[in-house]
Amino acid sequence: GAGVSQSPRYKVAKRGQDVALRCDPISGHVSLFWYQQALGQGPEFLTYFQNEAQLDKSGLPSDRFFAERPEGSVSTLKIQRTQQEDSAVYLCASSLGLAGHSTQYFGPGTRLTVL
Amino acid sequence: GQQVMQIPQYQHVQEGEDFTTYCNSSTTLSNIQWYKQRPGGHPVFLIQLVKSGEVKKQKRLTFQFGEAKKNSSLHITATQTTDVGTYFCAGDNTNAGKSTFGDGTTLTVKP
Numbered sequence A: 001g002a003g004v005s006q007s008p009r010y011k012v013a014k015r016g017q018d019v020a021l022r023c024d025p026i027s028g029h030v031s032l033f034w035y036q037q038a039l040g041q042g043p044e045f046l047t048y049f050q051n052e053a054q055l056d057k058s059g060l061p062s063d064r065f066f067a068e069r070p071e072g073s074v075s076t077l078k079i080q081r082t083q084q085e086d087s088a089v090y091l092c093a094s095s096l097g098l099a100g101h102s103t104q105y106f107g108p109g110t111r112l113t114v115l
Numbered sequence B: 001g002q003q004v005m006q007i008p009q010y011q012h013v014q015e016g017e018d019f020t021t022y023c024n025s026s027t028t029l030s031n032i033q034w035y036k037q038r039p040g041g042h043p044v045f046l047i048q049l050v051k052s053g054e055v056k057k058q059k060r061l062t063f064q065f066g067e068a069k070k071n072s073s074l075h076i077t078a079t080q081t082t083d084v085g086t087y088f089c090a091g092d093n094t095n096a097g098k099s100t101f102g103d104g105t106t107l108t109v110k111p
Helices: none
Strands: A005-007 A010-013 A019-024 A031-037 A044-050 A053-056 A065-068 A075-079 A088-095 A110-114 B004-007 B010-014 B019-025 B031-037 B044-049 B055-058 B061-065 B071-076 B085-092 B105-110
Touching (some): A044 A065, A044 A075, A075 A088, B010 B019, B044 B061
Parallel strands (some): A010 A110
Antiparallel strands (some): A031 A044, A031 A088, A044 A053, A088 A110, B019 B071, B061 B071
16 A cells, blocks of 8 residues: 555544554555554554564553554554543554664554543 | 653744754664654654764754764754654664654744
8 A cells, every 4th residue: 555544543432432443554564563642742652563473562551452463464453441541642653674674654543532 | 761852842933944853862772763743644754863973964954863872863954834843753772663752842933
């Protein structure tokens, strides 16, 4: 594809609901990252995949957050029992090579609002 | 853990004036990247610096990486209205891609 795509672009959830956010990286990109960006702040690292392997999940804020990339392409970030502090923009980025060695291309993000 | 600080938080300039944003890390970095995010948009990669003391230029933009690899700066000469946005630095101290972003400097340019 032309770039990284994410869906939905906007999601409103009631507190306690589960949500699933999808990321379609650029075709052929090995590395995939998820970030959380609160209003007025920089993106914060959540997790990193190299192909289908989740190599780093140290940024996931709690065990309510779960990410997968089962076939090494599309990735899903799932948040269970959403809380108001989960409200943020969730950004996905992909890069052609290994992490730290190639440019990250960001998707447009999913803006999650938890009421 | 690693912290990355950026100053100033906001900068308002008249079109044609210069602009500089500074980035400081609490730890020595393997590399540093700079991104630009337009209002309502997503971060767009500008450049990556790897070597101590490295200086790179992109037209009116000049990027520097400090000798100690703990600080960096982005300087824009003769700002234009198209330069408006938030500029983020992101530092990686592991070379494993887990970058820590600063909170950005938001630039506004008055025509």
